[in-house]
Amino acid sequence: MRRSRRDLVPVPGHAPSLWAATDFSDQTSWAVDLTGDEQRAIAHYARHPQDGDLRLTLSHSASTWLDMLVEGPGFVLVRGFPVHTLALEHIEPAYLALGRLIGSLEGQDRQGSLTTHIRDERLPAGPGVRRYQTSQNQDFHSDASDVVGLLCLRPAKSGGLSRIISAHAVYNEMLRRDRDLTSLLLEPFPWSRHTERRPGESPYFELAPIAFVHGMPRISIIPWFIRQSQAHPAAPRLNPDQLAALDLMEEVMALPDLQVVMDFQPGDLQLLNNTTVLHARDAYEDHSDPALRRHLVRLWLTVASPVAERVLSGQA
Known part of the structure; x- marks a missing residue:
């Protein structure tokens, strides 16, 4: 079922998958x-x-x-x-x-x-x-x-x-900052296949960076695969709003307060x-x-x- 911006709700605060670096005072x-x-x-x-x-x-x-x-x-x-x-x-x-x-x-x-x-x-x-x-x-x-x-x-x-971050914390912060851009990530984006390409297969595929599985968001993202898809002339062109949505996700993922470092x-x-x-x-x-x-x-x-x-x- 396709979701609109109005349907997007934050991951509940009690979810164990929702955390920030401050939740872990030591190892x-x-x-x-x-x-x-x-x-x-x-x-x-x-x-x-x-x-x-x-x-x-x-x-x-x-x-x-x-x-x-x-x-x-x-x-x-x-x-x-x-x-x-x-x-x-x-x-x-x-x-x-x-x-x-x-x-x-x-x-x-x-x-x-x-x-x-x-x-x-x-x-x-x-x-x-x-x-x-x-x-x-x-x-x-x-x-x-x-x-x-x-x-x-x-x-x-x-x-x-090594740096890790809660995907659900990323999603919630994106929603807080810009619900419209976040909703764009529920639509398919082009990804480059790089070397993982079978003979006769397209050099790119399409996949939404955010999908909902039984009501919970799952982020599937390799940002440079999406950006590098533009090297393939047949791949759909990323429009300014899509690029802004990708920028938003990368901006949130870069927040130090959300990251656990190993x-x-x-x-x-x-x-x-x-x-x-x-x-x-x-x-x-x-x-x-x-x-x-x-x-x-x-x-x-x-x-x-x-x-x-x-x-x-x-x-x-």
């Missing part, structure tokens, strides 16, 4: 440490996956993380994944097994890759190079999954802070409810030694538990 409300037994279980599974099942040790903790994702603020930082003691070929299987405790693994590209390595690939600038393959900043955006995980293997020499350390695993939380990354300076360069591993998950289905769809 204890969103950061948890793996116990020694949990770390040993992960390390053992990584080297001997045929010998064990992480559910025996980690099912209770994973349930707590899921509660924080779907019934709490929508994010959690899990610290202590034993990256220091494991080779990369052992880290990935254990990481995937941990992800399966929360949801179903989801492919991230046309090839169905279950992990994506987030690092500066030192590639020449061009339309086929994605921002996560560079050291540039990534503005606030959403990913195409219920939950997104980022496991830090190595941080940058400097910079690269400085990743090796073994940190950030999990985000991608339907209620937007994330960004600061630009960074990396080490000259390739073995020391910033390296994160991304995971996409579909969450199918009854509680998660209700909350992620906006029914709770």
